[in-house]
Amino acid sequence: MGIATSLKTEKIWMDNQMVRWEEATVHVLTHSLHYGTGYFEGIRCYAMEDGRSAVFRLGEHLRRFFDSGRILGFPLPYTLEQMEQAVLEVIRANGLKECYIRPLAFLGLGEMGLYAPENPVHVIIAAWPWGAYLGEEGIRNGIRAKISSYTRHHVNVMMTKSKITGNYVNSVLAKNEVKEAGYDEAIMLDTEGYVAEASGENIFIVRQGRVKTTPHTSILPGITRDSVLTIARDRGYPVVEECFTRDELYIADEVFFTGTAAEVTPVREVDNRKVGPGCPGPVTYDLQQAFFNITKGKDKSYPDWLTTL
Numbered sequence: 001m002g003i004a005t006s007l008k009t010e011k012i013w014m015d016n017q018m019v020r021w022e023e024a025t026v027h028v029l030t031h032s033l034h035y036g037t038g039y040f041e042g043i044r045c046y047a048m049e050d051g052r053s054a055v056f057r058l059g060e061h062l063r064r065f066f067d068s069g070r071i072l073g074f075p076l077p078y079t080l081e082q083m084e085q086a087v088l089e090v091i092r093a094n095g096l097k098e099c100y101i102r103p104l105a106f107l108g109l110g111e112m113g114l115y116a117p118e119n120p121v122h123v124i125i126a127a128w129p130w131g132a133y134l135g136e137e138g139i140r141n142g143i144r145a146k147i148s149s150y151t152r153h154h155v156n157v158m159m160t161k162s163k164i165t166g167n168y169v170n171s172v173l174a175k176n177e178v179k180e181a182g183y184d185e186a187i188m189l190d191t192e193g194y195v196a197e198a199s200g201e202n203i204f205i206v207r208q209g210r211v212k213t214t215p216h217t218s219i220l221p222g223i224t225r226d227s228v229l230t231i232a233r234d235r236g237y238p239v240v241e242e243c244f245t246r247d248e249l250y251i252a253d254e255v256f257f258t259g260t261a262a263e264v265t266p267v268r269e270v271d272n273r274k275v276g277p278g279c280p281g282p283v284t285y286d287l288q289q290a291f292f293n294i295t296k297g298k299d300k301s302y303p304d305w306l307t308t309l
């Protein structure tokens with residue numbers, strides 16, 4: 001299979017310059033390619049009802065990008081303002097109304113070996129159109145999830161608050177395992193056996209009208225998770241951040257995932273057991289609609305969440 005057609009655009013921002021898509025390449029001895037020492041973000045830009053476009057929670061995503069660099073110990077060689085402008089430039093340069101934006105920082109060529117503190121930190125920002133991450137059908141009618149046999153990172157093994165590229169090998173193993181077994185997405189348990197998150201999404205359950213998600217222990221503190229928690233509270237749902245077990249998933253009325261790529265995706269089956277009646281429930285549907293009404297500028301109650309182009 002070749003390059004996904006949507007991935008090919010005109011320009012990529014690379015080390016403070018806009019370069020042609022074909023020129024945004026690296027040397028095979030790039031440090032991060034060998035040791036997973038990069039970090040990244042995933043951001044979405046939405047086409048709004050009024051014809052403009054808006055980036056969703058750009059400030060929060062960029063803060064987490066800087067935090068990832070701090071945690072890894074290779075900070076970004078730019079300011080937050082520079083990164084913000086660069087993101088907007090990439091969207092404009094590619095003429096995109098709606099897209100997924102991928103900032104990535106990585107250690108370049110210099111020393112080989114694990115200790116390479118002097119290697120340059122390179123930064124790229126790419127953007128491309130990316131539809132429903134778990135499929136159009138999935139976002140509408142729900143997806144089939146399975147608990148992976150791979151455990152989520154322990155907090156002393158990987159820095160889970162950071163989107164370090166190397167962390168994602170764990171996610172890729174889990175995702176491949178369940179996809180090859182015929183499921184859509186992997187749910188991972190933490191080292192204690194509690195539900196942690198999915199391979200690239202946070203997880204929520206609903207039971208008797210109460211909305212529950214896992215606390216900030218071993219998970220990535222998702223920005224969509226935070227948005228949905230805020231929306232749910234504002235809409236009057238009782239909300240808790242609390243550890244829960246695998247069997248609580250089996251008896252939940254509703255289960256859904258949140259993520260920048262996945263947005264709000266209902267889960268209709270876990271480990272071959274139907275969730276509720278096996279279709280998206282009313283709370284999931286309400287929160288999903290509320291989320292899209294905000295990102296598309298129909299609901300103007302959260303103006304700080306949108307950076308218009």
Ligand code: PPE
Nearest residue numbers: 042200201202220222223224225259260261
């Ligand atoms: N957990 C993990 C492990 C994760 O990778 C993501 C984002 C989330 C939770 C949700 O975080 P947030 O996007 O801030 O709500 N996963 C990104 C990567 C997806 C990919 O396949 O690449 C994303 O959604 O952009």
